[in-house]
Amino acid sequence: MDERPIGIFDSGLGGLTAAEELRRLMPFEDIIYIGDSHNMPYGEKTPEQIVSMSRNNLRFLLEHDVKAVFIACGTATTNALDILRKECPVPVFGVVEPAVREAVKTTENGRVGILATRASVASGEYQRLLKKLSPELFVTANACPKFAGMVEEGIFDRHDERVLIAAGEYLPPLKAAKVDTIILGCTHYPLLADVIRDFMGEVKLISSGAAAARSLCALLVEKGMAREGAKGETLFFTTGEARGFSEKAGLMLGRDISEKLRKIQPLSFDRGGKI
Numbered sequence: 001m002d003e004r005p006i007g008i009f010d011s012g013l014g015g016l017t018a019a020e021e022l023r024r025l026m027p028f029e030d031i032i033y034i035g036d037s038h039n040m041p042y043g044e045k046t047p048e049q050i051v052s053m054s055r056n057n058l059r060f061l062l063e064h065d066v067k068a069v070f071i072a073c074g075t076a077t078t079n080a081l082d083i084l085r086k087e088c089p090v091p092v093f094g095v096v097e098p099a100v101r102e103a104v105k106t107t108e109n110g111r112v113g114i115l116a117t118r119a120s121v122a123s124g125e126y127q128r129l130l131k132k133l134s135p136e137l138f139v140t141a142n143a144c145p146k147f148a149g150m151v152e153e154g155i156f157d158r159h160d161e162r163v164l165i166a167a168g169e170y171l172p173p174l175k176a177a178k179v180d181t182i183i184l185g186c187t188h189y190p191l192l193a194d195v196i197r198d199f200m201g202e203v204k205l206i207s208s209g210a211a212a213a214r215s216l217c218a219l220l221v222e223k224g225m226a227r228e229g230a231k232g233e234t235l236f237f238t239t240g241e242a243r244g245f246s247e248k249a250g251l252m253l254g255r256d257i258s259e260k261l262r263k264i265q266p267l268s269f270d271r272g273g274k275i
């Protein structure tokens with residue numbers, strides 16, 4: 001058993017979709033969550049900037065003596081996972097592989113769609129791994145640059161016109177490709193699941209964050225690293241504005257986190273260097 005907390009980071013609120021699933025599966029774990037809202041959207045940054053911001057988040061988590069780091073961000077996983085894994089003294093988990101594995105198991109017609117940020121789609125990581133695990137799959141990926149920002153602003157109601165316009169912009173290629181399974185490759189997107197379903201009709205949605213939480217849980221249990229005993233606690237940190245973060249997190253989680261939230265100084269993203 002390892003008593004130390006699990007560290008989770010995202011560019012903002014999206015990673016809460018992963019943190020919440022982990023908390024449900026592993027209620028005895030302490031969790032340290034950092035949302036780098038000041039620097040979001042990561043999806044519009046260069047790979048170098050994404051690596052640098054991810055390193056900062058990871059340093060912050062290591063200062064809290066975490067036993068494992070969960071990158072609850074598709075963009076940071078696709079652009080920085082391999083680098084962080086080499087540099088970090090504790091195990092680092094990302095969202096891509098678990099989501100891809102679930103998609104491969106889920107699809108019945110062999111046609112899989114990916115919705116993710118611009119930087120994730122450009123990295124080709126989701127597409128590459130899908131093809132590697134199941135070469136005969138037909139894969140369609142589309143970037144949705146406005147989606148994460150909307151969710152971060154608390155705009156995700158299925159009837160909100162701004163959301164509907166964005167969905168009309170991003171989803172037609174997946175509909176035309178007749179996909180039966182879609183990977184929500186950015187952890188902000190599960191908040192838009194209703195909108196995506198309304199547009200797409202019958203389709204299975206894979207939440208990358210939740211899929212990764214399930215796989216992380218299995219791994220920690222297998223390695224004897226899970227914590228047991230008293231109920232764990234989640235502490236939240238944001239580099240953005242605390243009130244906005246806690247209001248929107250409250251909307252997403254259905255509970256008030258303001259007592260457990262601290263604002264920290266924005267982490268400068270040119271600190272460079274390795275972990």
Ligand code: DGL
Nearest residue numbers: 011014042043074075187
């Ligand atoms: N939640 C992040 C992801 O999973 C990205 C949002 C952003 O662009 O910052 O990709």
